[in-house]
Each structure stands twice: as C-alpha cells, then as structure tokens.
Amino acid sequence: MHLRADRLRSGRPGTDWDAMKNACLTSSQSLPTEDVLVVGGGPAGAACALWCHQLGLRVRLLEAASAIGGLQLLSPYTNRWLPGLPGKTGQQVAASLQSHLDLAEVPYQVDYRVVSIRRQTTCGSWEVSDGVKRFASRYVVLATGSKPRGAGFVNSACVGVGPGLAMERIEVKGKRVAILGGGDNAYDQAAFALQRGAREVHIYCRRPPHALPILQERIPRESVYVGPFVANQQTMTVNAAAYDVIGVQFGFQACLPGALDLPTEHGYLQVDRGGAVAHMPGLFAAGEVTNYWHPCVATSYAQGVQVAKVIQAELTRGPATAFMRSREPMAA
Structure with a gap:
C-alpha cells in the first residue's frame, strides 16, 4: 500500500499542520519541506528512507560521504550473515543500497x-x-x-585502525603483525593476516578475549597475550x-552530532523501543548510533524500518497511540 503524504497529514487533526505552518511563517523560521530528514546513508538510514518514501512520506536522506552504504563501503569481505544475499561483499551490499534508492526514486543527497x-x-519543526x-x-x-575506535592511533602505511580496507590495503606477506583487541574483529583480522602470508601474528588484549569461540579457534593460543600492554605507533x-604492522581493533564508537545535547549510555544514543530520543519530540535514531542489542547490518535494516513505521503511525494516529510503544530506553 502506497499512501500519499497529504493523506497522512490529513489523518491527524488538520490544525496540527496548519499551526506549524503559521508559526513558522510568523517567526521567520524554516517551513518544513519534508516530513522526515534521515541523516546518514548506511544500512539503517537507507532502509528508513526507503520505507518512509514507500509509505508516502516526504523524505530526504542526507549522507556525508560521496556514496550510500556507510561502513559497508569499507568492507571487501563477503557478508555471510545477510539472509538472501549469499556471496555479497560489504561493498556490493553498499552498491545495492544506492541502486535500490535510485530505482525507488528516494530523494537523497551525498x-x-x-x-x-x-x-x-516556535513552530516545532527541525532544521x-x-x-x-x-x-x-x-x-x-x-x-x-559508528566508526572504529583509534585510541590515539591513526591509519598509516603500517597501521590499520578498524577492519576492512584499513587493514587490507597494508601488505602483510612475510611480516610480523600485532593485532590489538580481543573481540571478533581482532580475531578476524589476525586470521586474515595469516591467510595473506604474514610471518607471525600476535593478538594483544588487556582482558580475556570475548570473540566468538569459533573465531578464537583459528588463532593458536600461544599467539594471544592477555594482560597489560603498551603499544607505540x-x-x-x-x-x-x-612489529612491521599494527592492527587496532578496539571496537567502534557512535558518530554523534555535536550540536545536540543527547542522552547517551556508554557513548551511544539512548532510544526507546520505537527509536525515539527522550525529551526531544520528532527526533529518532536508528542503527549503530544507538544502544540497541547486537549491532550489525541485518539489525540496522530492521531498526531503520521500525523507525519509519513508528513515524508513519504518529503522522496518522498521533504519538500517544503509535504502536502503544514503551517510552523506556531500549535494553542494550
């Protein structure tokens, strides 16, 4: 079902839109030209914009990079975890996202x-x-x-911060490689370096590794050092x-807009089950910027879709009844 935006606006008392319009005009503030602005064009943002558009909302996606796709643009690896997309690399997933937006004629700006x-x-809209x-x-x-945590390290000819292209661009054949961190990406990168011909690969983590057991099995235990360490670029x-190469795999941190005072937990945006940010009417968040459980491409898609549906429901039924959603922060 494709709903027109004017039907959505008329689904609520007409005075809502008229009051907002009049308030903007009398205060010289910007009159809303869109129902929804989506900031960020990764999987969550692309899914949200696509669903908003196909639900009949006026939506525009704004992306800082030169292409749609987010962190998937930096992943040359096959993503084995996406149902229905076997054999696709992260970069191919990113290209498919942009192609889908183009095909559906979703307005976006890179x-x-x-x-x-x-x-x-004054008028209750966002600019x-x-x-x-x-x-x-x-x-x-x-x-x-989100973006990889650097902890003072920066990408260079022999240092890679985060997984993907940051590491793949560095020649490791015949070299000694140190991987810092004890999560899934650390063990993945250690295994990839060995596959690419590294002479030695050592993992350093300050606490016991928390990578999946299936990933830990790929690295000999004698190559993993647990405890304090000092690394110097x-x-x-x-x-x-x-070492010839250092890979920094300290996980990720949310990319938060600096102009807003937002509620965070461990550096991530706190949202309710519908994706709404508390005490900020009309502000939602989706994907890896939030405190939701198990961030990945598949769950980012789902949360982007969920937010689109919640916004559509608010426009047609009002925020008090939209899905009767909880206002409690979503469990991390």
Whole structure:
C-alpha cells in the first residue's frame, strides 16, 4: 500500500499542520519541506528512507560521504550473515543500497556533511544544515552510525585502525603483525593476516578475549597475550617487541552530532523501543548510533524500518497511540 503524504497529514487533526505552518511563517523560521530528514546513508538510514518514501512520506536522506552504504563501503569481505544475499561483499551490499534508492526514486543527497541540527522551538519543526544549504522537516532520524575506535592511533602505511580496507590495503606477506583487541574483529583480522602470508601474528588484549569461540579457534593460543600492554605507533612496538604492522581493533564508537545535547549510555544514543530520543519530540535514531542489542547490518535494516513505521503511525494516529510503544530506553 502506497499512501500519499497529504493523506497522512490529513489523518491527524488538520490544525496540527496548519499551526506549524503559521508559526513558522510568523517567526521567520524554516517551513518544513519534508516530513522526515534521515541523516546518514548506511544500512539503517537507507532502509528508513526507503520505507518512509514507500509509505508516502516526504523524505530526504542526507549522507556525508560521496556514496550510500556507510561502513559497508569499507568492507571487501563477503557478508555471510545477510539472509538472501549469499556471496555479497560489504561493498556490493553498499552498491545495492544506492541502486535500490535510485530505482525507488528516494530523494537523497551525498557529500552533505551536517554541521547543525536544531529544533525550531516556535513552530516545532527541525532544521538541518551543512553550513550552506538548510532543510527543514517535522521529524529527523539520526542514522549516523559508528566508526572504529583509534585510541590515539591513526591509519598509516603500517597501521590499520578498524577492519576492512584499513587493514587490507597494508601488505602483510612475510611480516610480523600485532593485532590489538580481543573481540571478533581482532580475531578476524589476525586470521586474515595469516591467510595473506604474514610471518607471525600476535593478538594483544588487556582482558580475556570475548570473540566468538569459533573465531578464537583459528588463532593458536600461544599467539594471544592477555594482560597489560603498551603499544607505540612511532616505534612500531608492543611491549617493546618490534612489529612491521599494527592492527587496532578496539571496537567502534557512535558518530554523534555535536550540536545536540543527547542522552547517551556508554557513548551511544539512548532510544526507546520505537527509536525515539527522550525529551526531544520528532527526533529518532536508528542503527549503530544507538544502544540497541547486537549491532550489525541485518539489525540496522530492521531498526531503520521500525523507525519509519513508528513515524508513519504518529503522522496518522498521533504519538500517544503509535504502536502503544514503551517510552523506556531500549535494553542494550
């Protein structure tokens, strides 16, 4: 079913839209041109924008990079965890996302780096700007994702921060490689380095490894050091041992807009079961920027879809009855 946006607006008392319009005009604030602005074009943002569009909402997706896809743009690995997409690499998944938006004629803009997001208090709408061009909407969905934690390390010719292209671009054949971290990505990268011909690979983690057992089985236990360590990018050493390559796999951190004072938990946005940010009417979040359980591409798709449906329900039935959703923060 494809619903027209004007039907959605008329589904609620007409004074809502008229009051917002009049308040914006009398206060010289930006009149909303969209129902929803989605900030971030990874899996969560693309799914949310696609569903909003096909539900009849006026939506625009804003992406800082030059292409849609988020972190999948940096993944040359086959994603074995996506149902129905066997053999597809992360980069192919990203290309498919952009192709789907194009095919469905979902409005989006790349190379749009958001510098401010603010609520227009007089008329109750939201304004998003890159410092040059502004957009206004009734709802904003933050789908800004996450980025690898560097902990002071930066990508270089011999240091890779995070998985994917950051590591794959570094030649490891015949070299000594140190991997910092004890999670899934650390063990994955250690195994990939061995497959690519590394002479030695050692994993350093300060606490007992928490990677999946099936991943830990791929690395000899004698190659894993658990306990305090000091790693130095300048000298390329870990605990005074010299290495040719260092891979930094300390997990990820949320990419949070700096212009908003947002409720966070362990650095991630706190949202309720419908994806709403507490005490900020009209502001939602989806994907790896939030505190939801088990972040991955598949769950990001699902949360993006869920947020689109909640917004559609609010536009047709009002926020008090939309799915009768809980206002408690979602369990991490």
